[in-house]
Amino acid sequence: MISKRLFLQQAGGMAAAALSLPSWAQGAPVEGKHYKRLQVAQPISNEKGEVLEFFWYGCPACFRFDPTLNQWLTRKPAQVSFRRSPAIIHGASKAHQRLFFTLQALGLSESLHVQVFAAVQADQEGMGELKGMQAGLSKLGVDAAKFAQFYQSFSVQTRCSQADTLIRSYLGDAYTVPSLAVNGRYITSPSMAGGDAQAVAVVDYLLTLPR
Template structure:
């Protein structure tokens, strides 16, 4: 799904298919990587986080059902990454609704609440069917989950969060991301369940790309 269709569906329904995790022709879980099939190589390198580690980025949207389905496997995988890998999540901002959800993530990040509430935001949208597209509803959800309303509101409206949203948008554009979930590696490649054929294969491809990133360019 291209970015225009992705945004139009988001505006019309509050959800988007993004890179589908189901209904795709599955690749074998093993075998050598095939550029253009398992992953895409960027013609121009995207920015990476400083620190000398292999930079790995998950691009996601809270409103995407496939990101929600991918999250448990991704989270378990991320927690087992070696010490020389820097993993981070970056919410996409394809539309105003995407930006609203991106602000939720970065506000939680600034308050140190991502670990506690990241999965709960997904559950609120996809299990409880809450609408978290208005500030009042978002703040109510946060207070129901133990977050101070004033502190969250201040973070949500802060210059720092707005800056993070702009930086995240710029990074997704540098990676040429048109749908989610997707995983960028070392500013040089990205993969996704739709490319690799399944969530499991996408994570295996990401492991292989991390190995490639460790080799001298």
């Protein structure tokens, strides 16, 4: 778990998850312990259900959580939308945020997500600068010149600013990653839920609550 302050479908799956979490009272997550309710509900883009992940490519806890989250994505309810939002933890994470939105602008953020995550974890310093990103991404088949063009664009800067506003609206100025927001009303995380698998099980539960 990385703290900004410190430098900063389905029922069967839910039932199985609940069985693995005996600490949950009566088989259900506890509000205030395993998740929290936002004081002010945030607008969502999909009334049938929405999950947001706030993360940072350089966060070891986010990297550990990613396989569990990706597995959940293969079984999430089809009507529920999901999106990732890169968080600013410190100076280096600003470059990684721009990296994410550049790949998104190129239509590559999902197809290269796992590989890019691993590349940043392996070389955060190198992947914290444009030239290093170009070199690393070229190995993954990304056009280096086109990447630089988008990386320096106003549209990518705008997406970064919007992401900063989004995470503050959900988590305030002092937050941890990875964190998950559900339906604009609830927040959970592996640290709150008691583990990576528990966190996605809490998400499953929260998706069943009235919106």
